[in-house]
Amino acid sequence: MLTSCSKILSGWPLTSPWSQAAAGAVTLGKLNMDEFAMGSANESSHYGAVKNPWDLTRVPGGSSGGSAAAVAARLLPAATGTDTGGSIRQPAALTNLTGIKPTYGRVSRWGMIAYASSLDQGGPLARTAEDCALMLQAMAGFDAKDSTSVDQPVDDYLATLNQPLSGLRIGLPKEYFGAGLDARIGEKVMAVVDALKKLGASVKEISLPTMQHAIPAYYVIAPAEASSNLSRFDGVRFGYRCANPVNLEDLYKRSRGEGFGAEVKRRIMVGTYALSAGYYDAYYLKAQKIRRLIKNDFVAAFSEVDVILGPTTPNLAWKLGEKNNDPVAAYLEDIYTITANLAGIPGLSMPAGFVDGLPVGVQLLAPYFQEGRLLNVAHQYQQVTDWHTQAPTGF
Numbered sequence: 001m002l003t004s005c006s007k008i009l010s011g012w013p014l015t016s017p018w019s020q021a022a023a024g025a026v027t028l029g030k031l032n033m034d035e036f037a038m039g040s041a042n043e044s045s046h047y048g049a050v051k052n053p054w055d056l057t058r059v060p061g062g063s064s065g066g067s068a069a070a071v072a073a074r075l076l077p078a079a080t081g082t083d084t085g086g087s088i089r090q091p092a093a094l095t096n097l098t099g100i101k102p103t104y105g106r107v108s109r110w111g112m113i114a115y116a117s118s119l120d121q122g123g124p125l126a127r128t129a130e131d132c133a134l135m136l137q138a139m140a141g142f143d144a145k146d147s148t149s150v151d152q153p154v155d156d157y158l159a160t161l162n163q164p165l166s167g168l169r170i171g172l173p174k175e176y177f178g179a180g181l182d183a184r185i186g187e188k189v190m191a192v193v194d195a196l197k198k199l200g201a202s203v204k205e206i207s208l209p210t211m212q213h214a215i216p217a218y219y220v221i222a223p224a225e226a227s228s229n230l231s232r233f234d235g236v237r238f239g240y241r242c243a244n245p246v247n248l249e250d251l252y253k254r255s256r257g258e259g260f261g262a263e264v265k266r267r268i269m270v271g272t273y274a275l276s277a278g279y280y281d282a283y284y285l286k287a288q289k290i291r292r293l294i295k296n297d298f299v300a301a302f303s304e305v306d307v308i309l310g311p312t313t314p315n316l317a318w319k320l321g322e323k324n325n326d327p328v329a330a331y332l333e334d335i336y337t338i339t340a341n342l343a344g345i346p347g348l349s350m351p352a353g354f355v356d357g358l359p360v361g362v363q364l365l366a367p368y369f370q371e372g373r374l375l376n377v378a379h380q381y382q383q384v385t386d387w388h389t390q391a392p393t394g395f
């Protein structure tokens with residue numbers, strides 16, 4: 001069943017019309033996620049929360065928390081996820097995995113249920129960069145069925161994994177290391193920088209000044225697109241329908257009211273408000289302008305450096321339920337990941353050590369279509385470290 005872990009799609013359709021058994025892969029099953037991929041903790045699923053195998057009292061990250069937990073628990077070697085604002089990279093960071101969000105348009109979105117169409121991008125989560133390269137090689141490429149798919153040849157990701165890092169220019173955005181970052185995570189990030197320097201990389205401080213506007217811009221654009229995408233779930237065409245509707249309006253209201261969870265409803269309301277006549281210019285249009293500035297920041301930064309490095313998340317995996325009543329606290333966890341989606345550039349998270357037994361992830365960002373570069377840097381780092389080989393106790 002394709003349900004996006006929402007009650008509103010329960011029972012529709014009975015089997016997925018799409019097969020993922022491409023490139024000789026065997027699909028083992030489907031996994032839990034946040035409802036319609038909205039969340040950073042996998043707690044908004046209609047089917048219940050996912051636990052982090054590293055500490056069963058903590059969240060695995062989201063929205064691809066089921067994928068992350070299953071790979072981290074060694075149930076399978078790799079899984080797919082979608083990343084609209086960090087949902088591959090953030091759960092990878094919180095569960096000690098490697099995960100890559102490709103350039104927007106690199107992997108077809110055909111067959112995915114849309115959350116925010118201008119941000120959504122599929123990609124793999126696996127233990128190593130090498131396994132991510134194998135997966136991405138099979139997933140990437142032009143698809144005429146997705147109008148935003150980019151018709152550009154796919155690089156040979158495996159062929160460049162072993163390229164030496166001598167001469168690699170790494171940018172450290174000063175905004176990534178300010179207030180809000182757990183200092184213990186900051187130390188792990190700097191240890192990665194030291195290791196990459198030993199491999200021949202040079203480091204430079206850079207600035208991404210518009211980053212401070214990323215969360216407000218994202219939390220206008222993503223809900224706006226979601227409110228439009230989710231309007232099709234009306235109790236008539238798909239999935240859940242309320243019992244005994246008295247008229248059409250009652251059918252719409254109660255089917256949607258009973259079928260969507262609290263976080264999804266919150267975003268539909270925010271998005272509908274931001275798109276409504278009179279507010280469109282003040283919110284949606286302004287957010288789109290900020291989005292362009294964020295992109296410009298990256299383009300400027302990449303004229304000086306080859307990759308940008310920083311933390312994937314500001315905090316370690318938090319306790320289940322801890323941020324449930326504070327959506328803004330959960331939104332702030334996305335600070336380092338959402339800019340890549342707003343700009344459309346690729347991003348990767350890789351294991352970088354542990355704090356109090358909990359995994360820490362480091363994020364690498366690269367210019368458009370340089371997924372190969374990200375996988376190369378992560379693979380080289382994984383040749384000289386063994387964080388990525390650590391498994392949670394009992395799995």
Ligand code: GLN
Nearest residue numbers: 037038039084085086087
């Ligand atoms: N946490 C972000 C959100 O809730 C990103 C989710 C995602 O990438 N699907 O929107």
